[in-house]
Amino acid sequence: MIKIGENMKKTLLLASLVLASAVAHADVLNIYSTGVSANGSSDTHWTFAQGLGSGVFSAAQIVSTAGFPFNGAWSADTATSSWIAPRASYVGNLSDSAYSTYTFQTTFTIGAGDNAATALINGAWQADNIGVQVSLNGHAVAVSTLPGASGGAGYQNWTPFTISSGFQQGVNTLQFTVLNTGTDAGNTGNPTGLRVEFSGATVSPVPEPESYALMGLGLAGVLLARRRRRA
Numbered sequence: 001m002i003k004i005g006e007n008m009k010k011t012l013l014l015a016s017l018v019l020a021s022a023v024a025h026a027d028v029l030n031i032y033s034t035g036v037s038a039n040g041s042s043d044t045h046w047t048f049a050q051g052l053g054s055g056v057f058s059a060a061q062i063v064s065t066a067g068f069p070f071n072g073a074w075s076a077d078t079a080t081s082s083w084i085a086p087r088a089s090y091v092g093n094l095s096d097s098a099y100s101t102y103t104f105q106t107t108f109t110i111g112a113g114d115n116a117a118t119a120l121i122n123g124a125w126q127a128d129n130i131g132v133q134v135s136l137n138g139h140a141v142a143v144s145t146l147p148g149a150s151g152g153a154g155y156q157n158w159t160p161f162t163i164s165s166g167f168q169q170g171v172n173t174l175q176f177t178v179l180n181t182g183t184d185a186g187n188t189g190n191p192t193g194l195r196v197e198f199s200g201a202t203v204s205p206v207p208e209p210e211s212y213a214l215m216g217l218g219l220a221g222v223l224l225a226r227r228r229r230r231a
């Protein structure tokens, strides 16, 4: 039977606790689902531009749920996320959402205390009419499916996404591009919009020097215990 002194036990316990917290602890990224403010107002976290990820971005609008395209077309908003679009209401005005791609954009920051390589974002999105691309910092994210691509309307069904690479320290730019298809009888346009709901957005902190020191102390304790065992 090998005996380890009480001090050694405490050291090992402390070291393992520090190691566990360094592995398990994750910071939450400050990123917002679409439409978390009042319907009919500008979304302070999202902007949009016509086209595939470039151009002049303007504030996206949180679409009023009064009338079309709600009540039958778009999925119903929830407290977690709402539809955003180039305009706050499509009732009586469809002329400014032509057949085109539209890119919606949000930003978030990974601070110096966090390791960008460990960031992970999970969520789901819907698009009117179909999803074209998810892009992080100018690079397309590999996704298995896009809204509206595999049966079912893109504006009534959730399509999940996971982003596990392409993050950078400092400001990150996340874009969702949709394609507005079809035209109404007058060929003047029809609603387009985006809904994104994040279910998790985390990043691991960079271990502090004190953590390394304590882990080193724990390792020294383990080695010492082994030497005693052999003795």
Ligand SMILES: [Ca+2]
Pocket (backbone or CB within 6 Å): 128, 129, 180, 181, 182, 190, 191, 192
């Ligand atoms: Ca449409």
